[in-house]
Amino acid sequence: MMAEALSGSLEDYLEAIFFIEQQKQAARAKDIAQRLQVNHSSVTGALRTLSQKGLINYSPYDLITLTTKGRNVAKDIARRHEVLRHFLEDVLDVPPELAEETACKMEHVVRGEVLERFVKFIEFIEVSSRAGAGWVQCFHKYYSREWDEEECKKCLAGEKGVKKSCQEGSTGDHG
Amino acid sequence: MMAEALSGSLEDYLEAIFFIEQQKQAARAKDIAQRLQVNHSSVTGALRTLSQKGLINYSPYDLITLTTKGRNVAKDIARRHEVLRHFLEDVLDVPPELAEETACKMEHVVRGEVLERFVKFIEFIEVSSRAGAGWVQCFHKYYSREWDEEECKKCLAGEKGVKKSCQEGSTGDHG
DNA sequence: CTAAAATTTTAGGCAAACCTAAATATTGGA
DNA sequence: TCCAATATTTAGGTTTGCCTAAAATTTTAG
Structure with a gap:
């Protein structure tokens, strides 16, 4: 029942759709291509795959929206990204752009148990700081x-x- | 002059050769295949590529050793791996096996400036602990x-x- | 020394991701 | 409405990295 893991690349596509959907009603191939800096034709293939996996609503020439399942997966990816970006930028003090870029890659390899450790670690540091140190x-x-x-x-x-x-x-x- | 970045896969091969070389005199395809859990024939291709890039001494049916350049690159990869493993296992307290596995993937995406922040961060935590907290x-x-x-x-x-x-x-x- | 065993390479394929160039479809303005 | 601009897809190709099966080479044991 557990859906098999997406590739890093497909995670990027799904995450991109998630963010574009938040800005507009729905995503279009053009927006995705621009955001991910890939060719339009690469997007088409990814959309077909994501659609097959039941993560997006898509048919040729149509607008692209996330399914409920897809939105849940996308939220999880976005959360991983945000946690890691926050850690890199605000704890390690990595310059924003580099933190963003690194989080983008780390998000595909840091999951589940390890991610939760990062979350708790950041929480802890914030509490420690509040404690006065x-x-x-x-x-x-x-x-x-x-x-x-x-x-x-x-x-x-x-x-x-x-x-x-x-x-x-x-x-x-x-x- | 700056050699173009290796793929994650090739980094894994190089790192494997580095560790095998430390245990034996030289590596053989069999050892590498076993360590990386890939088919023997996959190793051959990787060896050719690494050889072309001047990172290993290799000719068909021959023993495999690192060149000086290759050893430097391999050491850097191994260091990244070790720093990240140490952080995950001893700071975040991720269980050893999972820390190892995650470091294995992170090592290909965390480099340079970000890696050095991890190093300093770990140092700092150790100093803080010594300070009594x-x-x-x-x-x-x-x-x-x-x-x-x-x-x-x-x-x-x-x-x-x-x-x-x-x-x-x-x-x-x-x- | 030689045949069997072990090792390594070659040959041929597959899948994921990307690309360019050439259709095809949609859309907006005259 | 219809054409031109825009957007999207298809067709065909490349690279990377893996696989299996078969061939070639090396090693080892008798």
Whole structure:
């Protein structure tokens, strides 16, 4: 009963349709081709396959919409993408464009149990930060070489005087 | 001069040869096929390609060794693999086999700048832990639902009394 | 040394994804 | 309405990476 896994490529098509559907009523081949930077004729083939798998409503020259099943699968893909992008960009402080690009590839290989670990990990970091450690900011300082081990050990251990220096100027000017 | 990127598949072959070379003097097609779970005839094709690219010493029926260039590339792949495996297994606490399997796929999409962020991030976590927070252990508690937000906020903020409870029984019995 | 066993390569195929070029269908404006 | 512009599909081809089966080579054991 469990549908067999989609290829990375088909996941990309489905995800693209999902986002285009959110902006317009329905997707058209042109939009998909543009978004994925592939030839129009490549789209046709992918649409046929997705249609066969019951993930989209499609017939030649027709508008393209997701089926209920397709929308669920697409949502899952989009969630993976978003979780990974968020981790890369806001925890590892990878520059936005690179984070986006990397998440795009990771989303096809990180699933299920591993993805949920990422989710919990991000949650945890956010709670930790709320707890007062300014933890992520400290990391951003760390790799950007503004790190003073003694000072930050204290910071991480919760001493008030130094904590501030780890929390200000956070978003990482890594140049 | 910069060699064009290898496909994920070819990276797998190169990495396999690297590990087999460490165990024996040289690799043979049989070993590679077994390690990668592919047919012998698939190996032949990959060897030809890697040879053409100057990454391995190879001629039909001969033993297989890495060239200097090939060894450098292979080391880089192996490093990516190891960094990611380490992160998944020891930070996210993903079960070893799944961590291994996932790292195997991630290694082909996480490179350069992003990989170095992972490296720094792991370093940072280790320093943080040394600083006394038992940070990773706290995370393992967190997702395994033994988490008490109030208690652990204090823990992360460095209060001595509660810190201990976050640090004991660490390695995550997440069942 | 030689025949059987093991190993490796070749030959031929298949499927996924992509491409270009050439139809075909749809749509909007005169 | 009908033509031109736009959009889409079909036809045919390439590359990558895998497979099976058969041939070729090397190794090993008697």
